[in-house]
Amino acid sequence: MPLIKTTAMFKKAYDGGFAIGAFNVNNMEIVQGITSAAAELNSPVILQCSAGARKYANSRYLVHLVKAALEVNDIPIALHLDHGPDYATCKSCIDDGFTSVMFDGSHYSFQENIEKTREVVEYAHAHNVVVEAELGQLAGVEDDVNVSAEHAHYTKPEEVEEFVSKTGCDSLAIAIGTSHGAFKFKPEQCTRNADGVLVPPELRFDVLAEIEKKIPGFPIVLHGASSVIPKYVKIINDNGGKLDDAIGIPEDQLRKAAKSAVCKINIDSDLRLAMTAGIREHFMAHPEHFDPRQYIAPGRDYIKELVMHKIKTVLGSENSAADIMALVNEY
Numbered sequence: 001m002p003l004i005k006t007t008a009m010f011k012k013a014y015d016g017g018f019a020i021g022a023f024n025v026n027n028m029e030i031v032q033g034i035t036s037a038a039a040e041l042n043s044p045v046i047l048q049c050s051a052g053a054r055k056y057a058n059s060r061y062l063v064h065l066v067k068a069a070l071e072v073n074d075i076p077i078a079l080h081l082d083h084g085p086d087y088a089t090c091k092s093c094i095d096d097g098f099t100s101v102m103f104d105g106s107h108y109s110f111q112e113n114i115e116k117t118r119e120v121v122e123y124a125h126a127h128n129v130v131v132e133a134e135l136g137q138l139a140g141v142e143d144d145v146n147v148s149a150e151h152a153h154y155t156k157p158e159e160v161e162e163f164v165s166k167t168g169c170d171s172l173a174i175a176i177g178t179s180h181g182a183f184k185f186k187p188e189q190c191t192r193n194a195d196g197v198l199v200p201p202e203l204r205f206d207v208l209a210e211i212e213k214k215i216p217g218f219p220i221v222l223h224g225a226s227s228v229i230p231k232y233v234k235i236i237n238d239n240g241g242k243l244d245d246a247i248g249i250p251e252d253q254l255r256k257a258a259k260s261a262v263c264k265i266n267i268d269s270d271l272r273l274a275m276t277a278g279i280r281e282h283f284m285a286h287p288e289h290f291d292p293r294q295y296i297a298p299g300r301d302y303i304k305e306l307v308m309h310k311i312k313t314v315l316g317s318e319n320s321a322a323d324i325m326a327l328v329n330e331y
């Protein structure tokens, strides 16, 4: 089956109260770990590449790695540009065979964001590619865009209807309290639960509900949605790493989001932590090893374990692959 757009995936996810995982890929082992997990659970998956990933690996390598994953695994896969910074990058991905692009105009004024997004939508739709846009700003590093916590702001529900209709975008990334990276909250922003675990402030589900009311049926995207799983942070720290106070979004909140209009949940930091944990653990146990296959494979295994966990307990997308494949011809 060829790469597909996200349209059928989002239709099924919206109607079925689940979300599709969008995982960042930078090399072969990451692609393999994610797609073998999705295949084992009959789940669709979105593989996304940032501008940084394209620079690191070369876009053509990434496209072919993802196409190889499609040949090996019988599941629906979309190839998406994450945080496209400008028209030229979006056009280059569309020309390269991506089926979905994000244009991130969130740091522009409302009007400029509309105009620039619209330009990308026109080129994308003419080439049968869908577009994710962003309104509101998340804190953290978004490729070339580095937003400090004080400049981040929530999406304004009163703006979404006009933005979606004027841009013609196919999905909308919103800001409701998530942020990029493995250090999403400071410990002093959190409370401790009965087990002594730091719990960050709740996402703004009230803002999400307002947005849903303004654009019913429209797919919403959540960026910065890694949960920073303590197991992998502990393995890293127990094996020579130093990640103090890494805090993510609690999984019960992500599960709640996945049941709403949120159809795409972006995960990158959790993959980085899982791979690093596998490699560090291996090196500590086997300091004599120097064959990259020996130490990268455990990183790939942890990525697979992590993605299976996400699909089963956060996203809820398992066993929806066949239904989505059946819908693809309609969209």
Ligand code: G3H
Residues within 6 Å of the ligand: 024, 050, 051, 052, 053, 082, 083, 141, 142, 143, 180, 268, 269
């Ligand atoms: O949102 C950002 C993603 O985690 C991609 O990060 O630009 O370092 O590839 P990157």
Ligand code: 13P
Residues within 6 Å of the ligand: 024, 082, 083, 179, 180, 181, 182, 222, 223, 224, 225, 226, 227, 266, 267, 268, 269, 270
């Ligand atoms: P995390 O840093 O929370 O994994 O977010 C990734 C992301 O939003 C990619 O666009």
Ligand code: ZN
Residues within 6 Å of the ligand: 083, 142, 180, 223, 224, 266
């Ligand atoms: Zn993002």
